[in-house]
Amino acid sequence: MRLAGVGAYAPRFRLSGDAVADALGRFRARGVDSVAVPDADEDALTMAAEAGERALDAAGVEVDEIDALYLASTTLPYDEEAGAGRLGSLLDLGEATRSAQFGGSTDAGGEALAAALDGDDHALVVASDAPRGAFDEAIGHAAGAGAAAIVVAPDGPGRIAGRSAATTTYPGTRFRERGDSETTGLGVTSYDRQAYRETVASAVDGLDAPENADAAALHAPDGDLPYRAAGALGVETDAVTEGIVARRLGDTGAASALLGLAGALDDGAEDVLVATYGSGGAAHAFRVRAERDVPVDAALSGDRTLDFAAARRRAGAFDSGTPEGGGAYVSVPSFRRTLAQRHRLVAGECVACGSLCFPAEGACTDCGAREGYDDAPLSRRGIVEASTTISQGGAPPEFVPQQARAGEYASAIVAFEGPDGGRASVPLQVVLAGESTPEIGDEVVAVPRLLYEQEGVRRYGLKGVPATENRR
Amino acid sequence: MRDAYVVGAGQTAFGSFPEESYRSLFATAFDRAMAAADGLGPADIDEAVVGTLGVGGRQLGLSAPAVTEHVGLSVPTTRVENACAASGYAVRNAVQAVKSGMADVVLAGGYEVMTDASGDATKYWLGVSGETEWERLTGTTFAGTYAQMASAYFDEYDADVDDLSRAAVKNHANGAQNPHAQLGFECSLEDASDAATVADPLTLYHCCPTSDGAAAVLVASEEVAESMDAARVAGVGAGSDRVGLFERDTYTSIPASERAADAAYEMADCGPDEIDLAEVHDCFAIAELLAYEDLGFCEPGEAPELLREGVTDADGDLPVNVSGGLKSKGHPIGATGAGQIAELWKQLTGNAGDRQVEGVERGLAHNVGGSGGAAVVTILEGEA
Numbered sequence: 046m047r048l049a050g051v052g053a054y055a056p057r058f059r060l061s062g063d064a065v066a067d068a069l070g071r072f073r074a075r076g077v078d079s080v081a082v083p084d085a086d087e088d089a090l091t092m093a094a095e096a097g098e099r100a101l102d103a104a105g106v107e108v109d110e111i112d113a114l115y116l117a118s119t120t121l122p123y124d125e126e127a128g129a130g131r132l133g134s135l136l137d138l139g140e141a142t143r144s145a146q147f148g149g150s151t152d153a154g155g156e157a158l159a160a161a162l163d164g165d166d167h168a169l170v171v172a173s174d175a176p177r178g179a180f181d182e183a184i185g186h187a188a189g190a191g192a193a194a195i196v197v198a199p200d201g202p203g204r205i206a207g208r209s210a211a212t213t214t215y216p217g218t219r220f221r222e223r224g225d226s227e228t229t230g231l232g233v234t235s236y237d238r239q240a241y242r243e244t245v246a247s248a249v250d251g252l253d254a255p256e257n258a259d260a261a262a263l264h265a266p267d268g269d270l271p272y273r274a275a276g277a278l279g280v281e282t283d284a285v286t287e288g289i290v291a292r293r294l295g296d297t298g299a300a301s302a303l304l305g306l307a308g309a310l311d312d313g314a315e316d317v318l319v320a321t322y323g324s325g326g327a328a329h330a331f332r333v334r335a336e337r338d339v340p341v342d343a344a345l346s347g348d349r350t351l352d353f354a355a356a357r358r359r360a361g362a363f364d365s366g367t368p369e370g371g372g373a374y375v376s377v378p379s380f381r382r383t384l385a386q387r388h389r390l391v392a393g394e395c396v397a398c399g400s401l402c403f404p405a406e407g408a409c410t411d412c413g414a415r416e417g418y419d420d421a422p423l424s425r426r427g428i429v430e431a432s433t434t435i436s437q438g439g440a441p442p443e444f445v446p447q448q449a450r451a452g453e454y455a456s457a458i459v460a461f462e463g464p465d466g467g468r469a470s471v472p473l474q475v476v477l478a479g480e481s482t483p484e485i486g487d488e489v490v491a492v493p494r495l496l497y498e499q500e501g502v503r504r505y506g507l508k509g510v511p512a513t514e515n516r517r
Numbered sequence: 518m519r520d521a522y523v524v525g526a527g528q529t530a531f532g533s534f535p536e537e538s539y540r541s542l543f544a545t546a547f548d549r550a551m552a553a554a555d556g557l558g559p560a561d562i563d564e565a566v567v568g569t570l571g572v573g574g575r576q577l578g579l580s581a582p583a584v585t586e587h588v589g590l591s592v593p594t595t596r597v598e599n600a601c602a603a604s605g606y607a608v609r610n611a612v613q614a615v616k617s618g619m620a621d622v623v624l625a626g627g628y629e630v631m632t633d634a635s636g637d638a639t640k641y642w643l644g645v646s647g648e649t650e651w652e653r654l655t656g657t658t659f660a661g662t663y664a665q666m667a668s669a670y671f672d673e674y675d676a677d678v679d680d681l682s683r684a685a686v687k688n689h690a691n692g693a694q695n696p697h698a699q700l701g702f703e704c705s706l707e708d709a710s711d712a713a714t715v716a717d718p719l720t721l722y723h724c725c726p727t728s729d730g731a732a733a734v735l736v737a738s739e740e741v742a743e744s745m746d747a748a749r750v751a752g753v754g755a756g757s758d759r760v761g762l763f764e765r766d767t768y769t770s771i772p773a774s775e776r777a778a779d780a781a782y783e784m785a786d787c788g789p790d791e792i793d794l795a796e797v798h799d800c801f802a803i804a805e806l807l808a809y810e811d812l813g814f815c816e817p818g819e820a821p822e823l824l825r826e827g828v829t830d831a832d833g834d835l836p837v838n839v840s841g842g843l844k845s846k847g848h849p850i851g852a853t854g855a856g857q858i859a860e861l862w863k864q865l866t867g868n869a870g871d872r873q874v875e876g877v878e879r880g881l882a883h884n885v886g887g888s889g890g891a892a893v894v895t896i897l898e899g900e901a
Contacts (some may be wrong), residue, residue: 369637370637370641372574372642373642403763410765431768433657433667433719435656435657435658436714440658445637456661457655473655482668497654
């Protein structure tokens with residue numbers, strides 16, 4: 046099996062180590078300049094969808110060609126729920142696509158890739174994480190966010206030249222207790238380093254001549270540990286530099302090494318050593334040879350700098366939750382009925398007159414006929430037809446937490462083109478519009494985001510991002 | 518069909534009344550309407566139609582009988598609910614009953630108690646009048662939907678925030694003359710334009726308040742109306758549309774209003790240029806501008822000019838919202854439409870006191886539900 050394309054995504058917000066030091070007096074994440082901070086409506090699932098879309102685009106593989114989805118994460122929104130189902134819906138993979146989910150440790154990314162390489166004709170591997178840790182611990186300081194996705198296929202420019210795995214026993218290096226949202230550890234530095242070095246080295250030992258790789262994409266809970274292990278792995282520190290993204294994004298958990306792979310391939314590396322690692326401990330090692338350029342679609346740059354309070358605010362530190370109330374309630378079953386529209390912008394083409402309608406239900410908005418609709422997925426790029434900005438304090442209750450975290454937001458009506466021409470208008474929240482309301486005529490791109498959470502159930506859908514913001 | 522007449526009308530003050538219940542508010546409006554309908558007693562009422570959305574966010578299953586039994590009526594009673602157009606439709610139902618001959622006197626009214634819940638709970642509740650599954654789930658409120666209309670209007674026509682403010686300034690000036698108004702103070706153009714933004718480009722002064730209040734209207738046959746202070750219901754029309762703005766062909770017009778107006782004008786056998794005074798639905802300032810155009814008072818895009826030139830001022834050629842409108846008088850959802858009819862009746866029968874507009878022969882009330890999912894237009898005629 047080969048690699049056909051790679052996608053990567055990281056939130057655009059950055060919190061610098063200096064800003065943390067200014068706020069807390071010190072910054073304990075070694076080798077990290079800044080960490081990526083998820084927006085108020087981003088989580089491991091929305092990042093996974095962003096990366097997955099990019100990988101499919103890069104590979105030029107249609108969603109109906111994908112046989113299996115492998116999702117890896119330690120921070121999906123639910124301890125119990127198949128997140129792969131929602132991701133598959135956001136990516137339009139179809140109900141026949143098999144899925145498997147990997148978690149439990151940050152080695153999950155390697156487990157997922159190994160499983161994909163073992164099976165199926167075409168598979169999509171997605172690793173996504175947004176770990177959290179206490180802000181008086183190094184894990185909390187290093188906590189970043191990001192997702193990487195790989196299309197595995199029988200043909201493709203990326204050959205798997207070797208693979209291996211190892212399992213050791215190192216309790217206490219890094220763990221999260223049941224029900225807790227924050228990862229912690231004993232903080233026994235030499236023990237932690239030894240666990241990492243020994244486990245990863247055991248996995249890499251199974252590969253031929255790892256020292257010849259021109260990039261080493263190693264799991265990086267911070268920007269320091271991979272370098273400390275380089276000697277044990279037999280690779281040069283310069284090679285590690287090519288494959289480490291922790292300096293810019295922080296600890297990206299299960300996505301860490303695969304993000305390093307995306308970055309290295311994007312930089313033109315031809316021979317990449319990939320090593321995933323999870324405390325406990327387990328590691329997977331892969332050797333990727335780019336026989337020709339492996340297409341990569343990566344959005345990893347950060348263009349919004351937050352101060353400490355703003356970053357904590359986005360994480361919900363000052364959010365008092367959804368207000369009590371009633372009325373205008375959309376039940377989960379009702380919401381689910383509309384997932385094709387919310388996740389994939391599926392409009393309907395009126396059987397009688399051919400007009401596009403969104404949502405496609407009831408009488409045609411154009412001719413009034415009730416003869417039914419053919420599915421008509423809309424494009425993801427649309428034009429703003431009407432817009433407003435909902436000021437702080439003015440949001441409907443479901444959106445109060447989002448507004449508490451990210452401030453006022455724009456709400457617009459956006460016209461999207463149908464597959465055979467024509468347009469349908471869709472109400473869409475527009476995020477990242479900056480300080481001003483989007484102008485009529487502006488172009489936006491629909492991206493997967495968390496809409497709101499009610500009764501403990503997250504409702505995902507599409508929001509608009511100005512097209513200029515989408516091009517990172 | 519025979520004619521129908523408004524023979525009496527009354528309303529409470531609109532505002533916040535924590536000591537009042539929805540029943541007591543309705544009783545006050547009812548008593549005032551009965552007092553205005555000299556010669557008519559409760560026993561003469563054949564039927565009642567009551568408009569309301571709820572009480573502080575609560576839904577009541579028998580809300581109409583709950584208020585009519587409270588004032589001693591045991592007649593057939595129906596609740597109608599079309600969001601903010603609830604009691605406008607209640608009046609229309611009353612007119613239908615009288616014109617059809619099924620009833621000789623019908624009580625039409627409405628009430629709302631909106632201020633006895635937290636601001637958050639009120640926002641939850643008000644959401645039921647919008648498009649809940651799509652617009653609301655983009656985080657859009659009523660103000661947001663009207664703000665989207667304003668954005669499209671600004672893009673299409675020569676208009677800006679000050680044009681919205683002119684509607685607010687006018688209506689506050691009018692409301693200052695109305696003892697029943699909730700926000701009976703005047704404001705300047707700067708006050709309105711520079712106020713805090715609610716949903717860009719709408720500021721606080723471009724948005725109506727939440728209100729408690731009730732209104733009652735007595736609709737009767739010509740036989741009953743003889744020798745009373747009566748205004749003939751010359752025309753009544755209603756229209757509906759997609760609840761979601763995004764599903765409509767236009768964002769700079771409310772087609773339901775146009776349909777309602779067309780039907781009312783046809784029944785009244787008159788045109789918009791024959792209207793002497795209007796009460797229009799100005800829940801947000803842009804709504805008043807759209808109303809001018811949807812009701813045919815001017816061509817599309819010309820509404821700002823009417824405000825700039827003072828045409829719709831109280832002393833202009835076509836006074837609009839001399840009561841203060843929803844903006845200043847208040848907007849207790851279920852009572853608003855009947856309250857507009859009450860104002861028309863007062864103006865047409867010379868009972869409007871200090872804000873009486875002279876020479877009013879024909880008045881129009883325009884009541885919109887939600888952001889335009891429903892609308893009703895009523896034209897009354899009196900003797901100038």
